[in-house]
Amino acid sequence: MSTDTDTETQPHVGCVIGDDGRITFDLPPGSPEGQQLLLRLRPKKGQPEKTVHVLDFEPAGERHCAVLNARPVLTEGRWDVYLLQEPGSQRQRPRAGLRDLRALVDGHRRPRPSPLAVRIPYVTKDGHLAVRAWLRDAHAEAEGIDVSARSMTVRARLHGASLQEGSVVSLRLRGAGATAVTVEPRAGDDGRSLSFTVDYAELAAGAPPGGGVWDVFVRPAAQAPSMRVGRLLDDLADRKKIVVYPAADIGGTGLRPYYTVDNDLSVEVTGKP
Structure with missing residues (x-):
């Protein structure tokens, strides 16, 4: 000792x-x-x-x-x-x-x-x-997350890529293969900044009994590979226990955005009836 x-x-x-x-x-x-x-x-x-x-x-x-x-x-x-x-x-x-x-x-x-x-x-x-x-190779940096009782809105910026035709935000249910919820991003004038809003009710309905985790991705163009949305470009090496967002309740199901151990953005679903 x-x-x-x-x-x-x-x-x-x-x-x-x-x-x-x-x-x-x-x-x-x-x-x-x-x-x-x-x-x-x-x-x-x-x-x-x-x-x-x-x-x-x-x-x-x-x-x-x-x-x-x-x-x-x-x-x-x-x-x-x-x-x-x-x-x-x-x-x-x-x-x-x-x-x-x-x-x-x-x-x-x-x-x-x-x-x-x-x-x-x-x-x-x-x-x-x-x-x-x-x-x-490319990265979608989360620059801000606004949470409400029904949804979350994420502002992000692309590095190493730009938004083009066919771009989409997808939330993939971890461990569930192809299960995903898609959202159309709102592009900024520079082609790199974007925002998107995720409806918590859709995530709650798509999660299995007992809950699950939705990982957040951006595909910047129709034929481009998807990239994780995360927060890497500041002075915090580990965000998970430092940056904590409030949870929302949707019919007895709790939903909360959070950063993983790799500083990537996900949404946790807990307590699903």
Whole structure:
């Protein structure tokens, strides 16, 4: 079991992220020279480790910094941060220092190149530094959700795609194959912004006994692949327990929009008679 003393003596690594996704990691003043930073793509349960990046710390005034450039992009997933006291030495998990994420706060307002590459440094449950990464050919960013007693209205913006003839919003019942509810999006003048309203009664009627989950997708054109609607372009690595929307009651059935563990938008149906 760790103690407060253990926490205080563990090394700390801070970071600053730039508008282009570049992350500069820094060690406190007086840290030993010759250290390296290792980023490891967290493997799925039971799978071996496959991908790592090793960065050198270089002197920068009184501190030492290691820079993860915007390219190459990171594979989508969670990246754990480690320190190496010297090349090839045993890994050590650092505590999270100061994280400057101001460049990410209004990230949903800026145009993004394709493929969309997102990085958000965050603190793990046990206080260590990690990086959340997304990598998608195209993405529909949820910019606002208005909920009422009968429906929800979503405002979104496309990155890496534009609305064309045949565009459609679909809510797919998770685990139910082709079961879906479709809604026609309202397109903005720029061809990238859109909004749509979902009637809760239709979702409640289509859910199985006991409830279910509807995942939200946008297909920007008739022959284009569908993309998930989500919120990736700000400073929150995990939205599910932070951004909580109120539930509505439709004849004893509860409906609530929420963000999944991947920050994608879904609607939960519970308590269906």
